Amino acid sequence: MLNKILFILIVSVTSLLASNSVYASPVETFEFQDEVTKIRFQALSKELRCPKCQNQNLADSNSPIAADLRRELYELLQQGKADSEVVDFMVARYGEFVLYRPRVSSITYILWFGPALLILIGVIIVIIILRKKPATKENLALDSQQQEKLQQLLQGNQPTSNIDNPNITKKEKE
Amino acid sequence: MNKVIRFLPLVLVIALGVVLYRGLSLNPQDMPSALVGNAMPEFSLSTLNDENKMVTKADLAGDIVLLNVWATWCPTCKYEHPYLLELATDPQLNSQVTLYGVNYKDERPAAQEWLTYYKDPYQFSIFDEEGTLGLDLGVYGAPETFVIDHHGIIRKRFAGALDIRVWRKEFEPLIKQLINEKLQGK
Numbered sequence: 001m002l003n004k005i006l007f008i009l010i011v012s013v014t015s016l017l018a019s020n021s022v023y024a025s026p027v028e029t030f031e032f033q034d035e036v037t038k039i040r041f042q043a044l045s046k047e048l049r050c051p052k053c054q055n056q057n058l059a060d061s062n063s064p065i066a067a068d069l070r071r072e073l074y075e076l077l078q079q080g081k082a083d084s085e086v087v088d089f090m091v092a093r094y095g096e097f098v099l100y101r102p103r104v105s106s107i108t109y110i111l112w113f114g115p116a117l118l119i120l121i122g123v124i125i126v127i128i129i130l131r132k133k134p135a136t137k138e139n140l141a142l143d144s145q146q147q148e149k150l151q152q153l154l155q156g157n158q159p160t161s162n163i164d165n166p167n168i169t170k171k172e173k174e
Numbered sequence: 175m176n177k178v179i180r181f182l183p184l185v186l187v188i189a190l191g192v193v194l195y196r197g198l199s200l201n202p203q204d205m206p207s208a209l210v211g212n213a214m215p216e217f218s219l220s221t222l223n224d225e226n227k228m229v230t231k232a233d234l235a236g237d238i239v240l241l242n243v244w245a246t247w248c249p250t251c252k253y254e255h256p257y258l259l260e261l262a263t264d265p266q267l268n269s270q271v272t273l274y275g276v277n278y279k280d281e282r283p284a285a286q287e288w289l290t291y292y293k294d295p296y297q298f299s300i301f302d303e304e305g306t307l308g309l310d311l312g313v314y315g316a317p318e319t320f321v322i323d324h325h326g327i328i329r330k331r332f333a334g335a336l337d338i339r340v341w342r343k344e345f346e347p348l349i350k351q352l353i354n355e356k357l358q359g360k
Contacts, residue, residue: 051314093312095208
């Protein structure tokens with residue numbers, strides 16, 4: 001009995017999760033002549049941005065202008081226009097803005113190549129840091145002057161010149 | 175060298191701050207129109223007041239044109255309407271600039287009633303029921319106002335309501351420039 005309840009619970013939860021991944025799309029019915037046109041329509045309407053509601057694509061948006069553009073997109077595809085012609089049509093009217101994947105041009109260089117450039121800078125910095133000479137044993141070894149000072153300290157002979165160690169002088173006063 | 179590197183993060187943070195601060199005052203809705211500098215698109219549509227009278231691009235030619243996209247379903251259009259009336263009755267402006275309307279995706283009786291009730295500032299309104307002219311103009315809402323020069327080239331697109339502040343800032347300098355260009359026969 002318990003097993004059965006558990007099973008139903010799991011099934012309902014997983015189906016809920018599954019249905020969440022399918023996003024709501026405005027209801028419209030377009031009839032396509034073939035499967036390829038349908039797939040192209042879906043792809044283009046996901047790639048074109050709604051000019052009014054700027055963070056949604058055409059497929060996603062409920063705004064009237066998005067509905068108009070979906071219809072226009074459908075009609076252009078029915079007329080047998082190529083994907084690039086459809087994109088050109090939209091860009092001619094609404095600007096580069098409607099492309100979720102902007103074209104490579106002088107104003108989008110930073111967008112396209114910025115991340116690669118940043119990674120490159122990062123790699124260069126890492127290489128520079130790594131190539132800096134690590135501290136060797138010779139560098140760490142004390143020179144004769146330091147050795148002498150160390151000896152004095154170990155023997156408890158506070159050198160008179162040492163004024164920047166208040167702890168020791170305090171102890172001595174006690 | 176080391177000192178320079180030590181200040182690098184500070185410089186970067188300040189630079190980032192400047193960029194982000196500038197971003198605060200940018201309006202993401204303010205998109206440059208793809209059509210500025212292009213010719214007014216061709217169209218053949220009826221006027222709002224007379225469904226048998228067709229108008230085309232040629233009917234707008236020759237003047238400096240303000241083309242105002244409006245609709246009865248658009249509350250902001252109602253807000254800007256008094257200012258359009260003011261512009262249309264300004265004698266100095268009127269002699270140089272002509273105001274036309276594009277009644278965008280609207281119903282004819284409702285739009286006619288609107289113009290009777292609120293008065294009609296337009297020379298005529300183009301009745302764009304399907305939004306085809308709107309689409310060719312890259313309109314994505316209403317109100318929008320276009321400035322078209324005497325050669326039929328779109329010189330400006332403004333999305334949003336017109337009022338005296340917007341007019342002075344966005345339109346007046348351009349209109350003056352266009353009037354000058356026209357006088358110089360450019």
